[in-house]
Amino acid sequence: MRPFEYSRAQSVGEARTLGGRYIAGGTNLLDLMKLEVETPEQLVDITRLPLNEIKETEDGGLKIGALVTNSVLAADERIRRDYEVLSRALLAGASGQLRNKASTGGNLLQRTRCGYFYETSRRCNKREPGSGCDAIGGFNRIHAILGQSSNCIATHPSDMAVAMMALDAVVETQQADGHEREIPLKDFYRLPGDTPHIENELKEGELIVNIRLPKPKSGYHVYRKVRDRASYAFALVSVAAIIKTDGNTITEASLAFGGLAHKPWRDPKIEEMLVGQGPRRKLFEDAADALLAEAQGQGENDFKIPLARRTLISVLAEATQGA
Amino acid sequence: MNVTLSINGRYHTLDIDPRTSLLDACRDHLALTGSKKGCDHGQCGACTMLVNGRRINSCLTLAVMHENDTITTVEGLGTAENLHPMQAAFVEHDGYQCGYCTPGQIVSAVGMLGEIGDGWPSHVTKDIKTGTELSGDEIRERMSGNLCRCSAYPNIVDAIETAAGKTKEPA
Amino acid sequence: MNKHVMDEAIGETRLDRNTQGVIGKGAPRYEGKLKVSGTAPYAYEHLGGEDVAYGFIVPASIARGKIRSVDTSAAEAVPGVLKVISGEKIVRAASQPMAPAAQTIDGEVFHYNQPVAVVIADTFEVARHASKLVKVEYSETEGRFDITNRHTVREPDSMPMTPNQSRGDFEHAFAEAEVQFDQTYTTPSYQAAAMEPHATTAKWDGNHLTVWTSHQLLETAPGQIAKHTGIDEDKITVHSPYIGGGFGSKLGLGPDAVMAANATIAIGKPVKIALTRQNVFQATSRRGETIQRVRIGATKAGKITCFAHETDTTNSPGNGFFEPSGISSLFLYPGKDRIIAHNIVETDVLMTSAVRAPGEATGMLATESALDELAETLGIDPVEFRRMNEPEVNPQDDRPFSSRRLMECIDEGAKRFGWSDRPEKPASRREGEWLIGYGMSSASRKNDLMPSAAEIEMSSDGRATVRTGMTDIGTGTYTILQQIAAEMLGLPLDMVDVELGDSRFAASSGSGGSWGANSAGSSVYVASLALIRELASRLDADAETLTLKDGHAIFGNKQIPLPDILKGETISVTGKIEPGKQAEETHQASYGAHFCEVGVNVVTGETRIRRLLTVGAAGRILNEKTATSQCYGGQIWGIGYALEEDLVIDKRNGLIVNHDLAEYHVPVHADVPALEVVLLEDRDPHASPLAGKGIGELAIAGVGAAITNAIYNACGVRIRDYPATLDKVLAGLPDDYLTAA
Ligand SMILES: Cc1cc2nc3c(=O)[nH]c(=O)nc-3n(C[C@H](O)[C@H](O)[C@H](O)COP(=O)(O)OP(=O)(O)OC[C@H]3O[C@@H](n4cnc5c(N)ncnc54)[C@H](O)[C@@H]3O)c2cc1C
Ligand code: SF4
Ligand code: FES
Numbered sequence A: 001m002r003p004f005e006y007s008r009a010q011s012v013g014e015a016r017t018l019g020g021r022y023i024a025g026g027t028n029l030l031d032l033m034k035l036e037v038e039t040p041e042q043l044v045d046i047t048r049l050p051l052n053e054i055k056e057t058e059d060g061g062l063k064i065g066a067l068v069t070n071s072v073l074a075a076d077e078r079i080r081r082d083y084e085v086l087s088r089a090l091l092a093g094a095s096g097q098l099r100n101k102a103s104t105g106g107n108l109l110q111r112t113r114c115g116y117f118y119e120t121s122r123r124c125n126k127r128e129p130g131s132g133c134d135a136i137g138g139f140n141r142i143h144a145i146l147g148q149s150s151n152c153i154a155t156h157p158s159d160m161a162v163a164m165m166a167l168d169a170v171v172e173t174q175q176a177d178g179h180e181r182e183i184p185l186k187d188f189y190r191l192p193g194d195t196p197h198i199e200n201e202l203k204e205g206e207l208i209v210n211i212r213l214p215k216p217k218s219g220y221h222v223y224r225k226v227r228d229r230a231s232y233a234f235a236l237v238s239v240a241a242i243i244k245t246d247g248n249t250i251t252e253a254s255l256a257f258g259g260l261a262h263k264p265w266r267d268p269k270i271e272e273m274l275v276g277q278g279p280r281r282k283l284f285e286d287a288a289d290a291l292l293a294e295a296q297g298q299g300e301n302d303f304k305i306p307l308a309r310r311t312l313i314s315v316l317a318e319a320t321q322g323a
Numbered sequence B: 001m002n003v004t005l006s007i008n009g010r011y012h013t014l015d016i017d018p019r020t021s022l023l024d025a026c027r028d029h030l031a032l033t034g035s036k037k038g039c040d041h042g043q044c045g046a047c048t049m050l051v052n053g054r055r056i057n058s059c060l061t062l063a064v065m066h067e068n069d070t071i072t073t074v075e076g077l078g079t080a081e082n083l084h085p086m087q088a089a090f091v092e093h094d095g096y097q098c099g100y101c102t103p104g105q106i107v108s109a110v111g112m113l114g115e116i117g118d119g120w121p122s123h124v125t126k127d128i129k130t131g132t133e134l135s136g137d138e139i140r141e142r143m144s145g146n147l148c149r150c151s152a153y154p155n156i157v158d159a160i161e162t163a164a165g166k167t168k169e170p171a
Numbered sequence C: 001m002n003k004h005v006m007d008e009a010i011g012e013t014r015l016d017r018n019t020q021g022v023i024g025k026g027a028p029r030y031e032g033k034l035k036v037s038g039t040a041p042y043a044y045e046h047l048g049g050e051d052v053a054y055g056f057i058v059p060a061s062i063a064r065g066k067i068r069s070v071d072t073s074a075a076e077a078v079p080g081v082l083k084v085i086s087g088e089k090i091v092r093a094a095s096q097p098m099a100p101a102a103q104t105i106d107g108e109v110f111h112y113n114q115p116v117a118v119v120i121a122d123t124f125e126v127a128r129h130a131s132k133l134v135k136v137e138y139s140e141t142e143g144r145f146d147i148t149n150r151h152t153v154r155e156p157d158s159m160p161m162t163p164n165q166s167r168g169d170f171e172h173a174f175a176e177a178e179v180q181f182d183q184t185y186t187t188p189s190y191q192a193a194a195m196e197p198h199a200t201t202a203k204w205d206g207n208h209l210t211v212w213t214s215h216q217l218l219e220t221a222p223g224q225i226a227k228h229t230g231i232d233e234d235k236i237t238v239h240s241p242y243i244g245g246g247f248g249s250k251l252g253l254g255p256d257a258v259m260a261a262n263a264t265i266a267i268g269k270p271v272k273i274a275l276t277r278q279n280v281f282q283a284t285s286r287r288g289e290t291i292q293r294v295r296i297g298a299t300k301a302g303k304i305t306c307f308a309h310e311t312d313t314t315n316s317p318g319n320g321f322f323e324p325s326g327i328s329s330l331f332l333y334p335g336k337d338r339i340i341a342h343n344i345v346e347t348d349v350l351m352t353s354a355v356r357a358p359g360e361a362t363g364m365l366a367t368e369s370a371l372d373e374l375a376e377t378l379g380i381d382p383v384e385f386r387r388m389n390e391p392e393v394n395p396q397d398d399r400p401f402s403s404r405r406l407m408e409c410i411d412e413g414a415k416r417f418g419w420s421d422r423p424e425k426p427a428s429r430r431e432g433e434w435l436i437g438y439g440m441s442s443a444s445r446k447n448d449l450m451p452s453a454a455e456i457e458m459s460s461d462g463r464a465t466v467r468t469g470m471t472d473i474g475t476g477t478y479t480i481l482q483q484i485a486a487e488m489l490g491l492p493l494d495m496v497d498v499e500l501g502d503s504r505f506a507a508s509s510g511s512g513g514s515w516g517a518n519s520a521g522s523s524v525y526v527a528s529l530a531l532i533r534e535l536a537s538r539l540d541a542d543a544e545t546l547t548l549k550d551g552h553a554i555f556g557n558k559q560i561p562l563p564d565i566l567k568g569e570t571i572s573v574t575g576k577i578e579p580g581k582q583a584e585e586t587h588q589a590s591y592g593a594h595f596c597e598v599g600v601n602v603v604t605g606e607t608r609i610r611r612l613l614t615v616g617a618a619g620r621i622l623n624e625k626t627a628t629s630q631c632y633g634g635q636i637w638g639i640g641y642a643l644e645e646d647l648v649i650d651k652r653n654g655l656i657v658n659h660d661l662a663e664y665h666v667p668v669h670a671d672v673p674a675l676e677v678v679l680l681e682d683r684d685p686h687a688s689p690l691a692g693k694g695i696g697e698l699a700i701a702g703v704g705a706a707i708t709n710a711i712y713n714a715c716g717v718r719i720r721d722y723p724a725t726l727d728k729v730l731a732g733l734p735d736d737y738l739t740a741a
């Protein structure tokens, strides 16, 4: 870990003006700083900022402070009742100890678990732009099958963000100059392209203040995570689904996927395919095939294509039956 | 850099490198070596401490971030002469072998019972809208952040069940 | 010294009489309260409060080549850095078990992330960062990373077994066999991954070197450190009172010990080096990957006529140790014509060495699967197939078995488990999304007795203290030695203390190969007998008939408290056990059986263990609690080997990619349901004076195959390439995976 200057911000304004890398739960940033994958020179401790409440909004949604921990968020009664998919996703992630520290803002910004990103002696465009990508042709079991580029095939590891994506969450920020903005989560993350080191739309020094959830989506909520052991492992594939039916037809569908891409994946096209249709296996298969039409395996992760297909079909079957 | 830490009911003022983790502050600077380092990256749970009553991985947090927090380590739960009920249950059920993951398991278990007491759901809770009950499956899921390579898991679960019966109000 | 050589079978002993009533009982661990309160000191935790320095290793960023230069200037310029050590004081990895010393790097890189230097600084944080500033230049050469390439194939050393043993003419017999079974199985490399990373605290006071290190086998440690430091062996003391798990990975001396010892001598103050988790994965040792070909000839009626088990495994240059996958195949199944063979394929990857149950842990993944496959081909139930092929004598050399209760274990297990309820056909039982299957396997673990010595001191108040250089790696050594001494000497448990892990104590077997309890325990037995003779002679009584109970000597109609016999004196005796003719005249092994029920998710291919039962017969059980715990450990390792563990080597550059506990998956609580372990009442009078055999590694032998056999029964997918991760299962799952809609 490189030496850094540590300061603790007492207010959002102070945090912005201190300038430096924000540290919240620290569970991802310190992990990477120990290995010198991350090397900030200034560290601004934001844990004392008053951003740890979950408030109801006028439009019937919720505003989640960036510092609300993953545990508190998962256990919040409103989340459990109205946004079950989010609670489920959070509970499927990491461990009890980590969730007690991990913050809502930090979770959105956690970085990939690609082994070559972590190993500083290997080539990685995300860590060292232009150096190459050792995951291509290497051990890429956990890597992307959608949206990857020839520069980076990493996946985003978050479970929470997948559910937030399905819920149409909005990220509220303050930029270094105090300017406030709102970024819908669907526009927040970037695909790797030529710049895998730029992962989202945040500008230097921009602070996530809140994450807003629009009013609850009714219907059947499910978060299905497939992984290499029963707990405490990242998703190979995950599906967040909120499906509403009126008995005969699907009236609303929101679907997002983890483990498939550089960002939590959402594909409006398959939701459109489903809405207005009667639930049946052929429909689910067509939706899965549409989702994966462009999917490309990297060798070790080829299995993610059939796995994602089967998991989605099964989730749709469960959700339409449960709805 | 100066920091004052409240650990097990005592205040300690330290002049430390800001890079020092809470775990290393205890192990290297305060001779509180009950909390163990198994990975230093949040991957094993051996370093589990309670901070303001909640369990965390003390390897993934900086000591300087914990001014004014109330920190409990395994040494603060009980002593060899006067064991906490959770510690006694681990002895009774052979909930350990080499003992290296054990302080982390014990502190985590105490924190975990607190979470269940507060009605927090888990990944295996059937209906998260209504609440949760203590069961073997709940314990196993909630304790999964504590690896035990000796694999004392069955006995750890038994020990926790025993202690849960004895401790209504976990520390 | 009082010595017992195991030349003859043992008769009835004081342990059988059980006068004190403590042997065998599930006494709580002697050191338990220290462990649960966090006050048992592990290697890194000594010298609390003293002014110490910290070390951090600089790893190589290539896999093979020469070190051209090491530039330490930037690191040394960091305030707080005391010294950077490189060159001949640096070792490649841990030493091999019982090796005279570790391999030094000699200006070369032998594997990726091998140590090339170590930075010593006032604080851990400074050392860690400065390690990144050491600039090393290399001349890189091409490395060999893939076992399947077989670039360099060589014969292994004869440790831990004679690598190639054959009998008769297998090829001929196989060609003639009515049924020929020929399959190849692969197991990946594994990490022992003990929870305590190897660590050392070393202190040189100008005259004496004291080393606290996490090490299973103390006997050779001072000599090794002497070689690496140039300090006389008699000026070196090594302590290892608590060890946070070893599983073989700490049978060799860790690189941290060598570096910390040299560092404290260089800087004149104590030095602590704990390996990082990443170092543990890349600078200690690992279990070699294997490719195993199993060929079995049988009659149509189900009699095995010939057996061949041929293994390729890996090691790095200069290392002759091999994963002896065929170790159980030597004696488990019949056939007069047989081949058990091993090759080392040399690779430029971290050296391979002993990990829990070397041989059985990998070999029986193959052979116990093979038995299952062959039984199915023949249309015979796997339990019955084993019954039909129980050899009368050791098929390798016709020696009698000291005792072999394999079929009793299998039958007891089948009954308790409800084996008769096994789904007859694969993929025929389903509960919702889960396909249910049963599988079973045999278990066996070769038994060894090793030379070991212990001292017992009885102080004038009648308290006894056992001292031996033996270690307790979580196996329960403290407790069983306490129980043996207490039973033999007729003392309540709290009148017996045990001190372990000090190189000045009587030389012991160390903790390895499951021989620890038997060997060290037997030495305590021998010492106890000597102490009893001493007490008897003071009483003018016959040692044989002297009864000891609750701190009293009882003979004739007299009952005398021990202090009255000792009369203010302290007595000290030493006892030693040595293996003898019994080890040659009989073939000794522990036996067992595993039964498993799995669920395979029909959508995703995920496997979950629903039930797992192990029945074992391992001679006298010294402490039923710690013995059961050991078996749980073996079962759970089996779960890991069957389903999760896979140390991935990048075949292009030799990097161990998943070198931490986030991506190298070991079982977590949620992977493990309630388990069942049954230990048969058993005695093996040929094995040791305790009539006990090794148990620590029995339960891992075969269990993974019971799981993959159950996977086959559940879904029809046969896993021959371990582990059975969901991608491998998925490929063969049925298409009717929907339970709803
Ligand atoms: C062993 C292990 C297993 C895990 N398993 C899972 C899993 O299964 N599923 C899963 O989803 N996650 C998993 N995680 C990841 C975990 O969820 C994240 O580490 C955590 O959510 C990050 O939150 P944090 O508050 O600790 O972030 P930090 O580490 O504090 O910060 C992460 C990043 O966000 C930035 N940041 C933080 N807050 C703000 C803010 N308000 N505004 C702007 N920038 C900010 C930081 O500068 C940093 O770049 C695992 C982690 C570990 C170590
Ligand atoms: S996949 Fe992305 S993160 Fe991984 S090595 Fe390639 S560039 Fe780096
Ligand atoms: S040491 Fe903190 S989680 Fe492993």
Ligand code: FES
Pocket (backbone or CB within 6 Å): B095, B096, B097, B098, B099, B100, B101, B102, B147, B148, B149, B150, B151, B152, C195, C244, C245, C474
């Ligand atoms: S007791 Fe050894 S790791 Fe848990």
